[in-house]
Amino acid sequence: MNNAEAKFILHARRPNGADDQHPTMRPALDHAQRDPELAAWLAAQTRFDTAVAAGLQTITPPADLRAMILTGLAAQPAPRAWWRSPAMLGLAAALAVACLLGAFGVVRWQTAPTTPTWVASPQLNALRDLARHETQGMHAAGVKAMMLGEFGRWLETPGQRLTVGLPLDFAALHKIGCRTLNVAGLDVIEICFQRDQQYHLYIARRSDFSTPGKSRPPTFAQQDGISTAEWMHGDLICLVTTAGDSAALKQIL
Amino acid sequence: MIAADHAHPMSKPADQFTPLVDAHYTSLYRFAYSLARRPADASDLVQQTFYIWATKGHSLRDNRKVKTWLFTTLYREFLRGRRRDQRSSYLEDMPPSAQEPTTEPTPEPERYDAQLVLAALSEIKEVFRAPLSLFYLKDLSYEEIAEALDIPVGTVMSRLSRGKAELRQLLAHQFTSADRTVIPFPAFKKGGRP
Numbered sequence: 020m021n022n023a024e025a026k027f028i029l030h031a032r033r034p035n036g037a038d039d040q041h042p043t044m045r046p047a048l049d050h051a052q053r054d055p056e057l058a059a060w061l062a063a064q065t066r067f068d069t070a071v072a073a074g075l076q077t078i079t080p081p082a083d084l085r086a087m088i089l090t091g092l093a094a095q096p097a098p099r100a101w102w103r104s105p106a107m108l109g110l111a112a113a114l115a116v117a118c119l120l121g122a123f124g125v126v127r128w129q130t131a132p133t134t135p136t137w138v139a140s141p142q143l144n145a146l147r148d149l150a151r152h153e154t155q156g157m158h159a160a161g162v163k164a165m166m167l168g169e170f171g172r173w174l175e176t177p178g179q180r181l182t183v184g185l186p187l188d189f190a191a192l193h194k195i196g197c198r199t200l201n202v203a204g205l206d207v208i209e210i211c212f213q214r215d216q217q218y219h220l221y222i223a224r225r226s227d228f229s230t231p232g233k234s235r236p237p238t239f240a241q242q243d244g245i246s247t248a249e250w251m252h253g254d255l256i257c258l259v260t261t262a263g264d265s266a267a268l269k270q271i272l
Numbered sequence: 273m274i275a276a277d278h279a280h281p282m283s284k285p286a287d288q289f290t291p292l293v294d295a296h297y298t299s300l301y302r303f304a305y306s307l308a309r310r311p312a313d314a315s316d317l318v319q320q321t322f323y324i325w326a327t328k329g330h331s332l333r334d335n336r337k338v339k340t341w342l343f344t345t346l347y348r349e350f351l352r353g354r355r356r357d358q359r360s361s362y363l364e365d366m367p368p369s370a371q372e373p374t375t376e377p378t379p380e381p382e383r384y385d386a387q388l389v390l391a392a393l394s395e396i397k398e399v400f401r402a403p404l405s406l407f408y409l410k411d412l413s414y415e416e417i418a419e420a421l422d423i424p425v426g427t428v429m430s431r432l433s434r435g436k437a438e439l440r441q442l443l444a445h446q447f448t449s450a451d452r453t454v455i456p457f458p459a460f461k462k463g464g465r466p
Contacts, residue, residue, distance in 0.1 A: 030429060031428060074408075080301040196425045
């Protein structure tokens, strides 16, 4: 962690110290203790935050607000039970009709199409190129795992295997702070994480590929001193890279 | 009785709301005031928030989430009343270097008075004002702020960093402006026109 990264995290530290034991905050505070320049910055920032917080505490609610809230709540009639609402009654009727039609074979469940076999894809090649360049340190666009809370800590836990338990929800990854890169028309999430060495993880939706493949176990490759592993996981195509041979990758998959 | 524990909040006696209202209405009002900037609007937002809790809060199974839920609801009600700031998207995309605080000399924080702080905070762009206000209320961690505003944790950190830089600049400007308004007038009266 460098000073810029530590400052970025420490901006979110409440001046009353309520976050000091948080797993993301603790390393940044430890770093500040070791670096006098950062320590001075943190002391000035804490003074500033304390002064501003004190200003906000002077906002006083109107004297009658509490009474108005409580009186208003007491005056409201109890709502109708959910199962008696018109919307729920309508839904129940629709379900009953659907069941009836289903019983007569009118409604047919369409089976999912079989997925085509995995083929070489220009989009996947573009992703592989990007991953190698990133791993060689030519660019740094990814979010660091330490910024991603519980999921980030999971990624950096020694012995944790990525092929087991990797979250499958692309939207959830966005919500916890992952950023999206556009690679040859693909939305790709990139996360940098650290175990015994640094890794870069890329996640894309299989459905975004023009030639999606079918699920398969991880495959390994090596080029220009960078090892990559690719695998499919539900609707996700995952690619992880690291410097050196593929032995380190095999340990985390 | 077990049934009473699962009854709808609206069917409970009003005094059962009292601990919840007492615990949160002041912080909610401060947050509402920092967003709406008018006491009457802030009061409306707080009342509306508790009303929604009373009608929908029964779906909240985790009591530890009540505080975050209330702040989320208040913020959504505020947004419902107005359009989002269209500038938010490009501000979020600014590179980290552009979000660093300026190094301009600023007054000692201890010299800020509350009115100055509130005036500066009210001038901050709304996209920063909401997370900054929640941060300075100190009720929520940055992860809870992310949840309350429905934005990623990294975005909260980014907005706090950028928002504090803007706040610091505004405070410095207002502080020096306040000083300037006091000094020149006696000088003019005493010496007359030059």
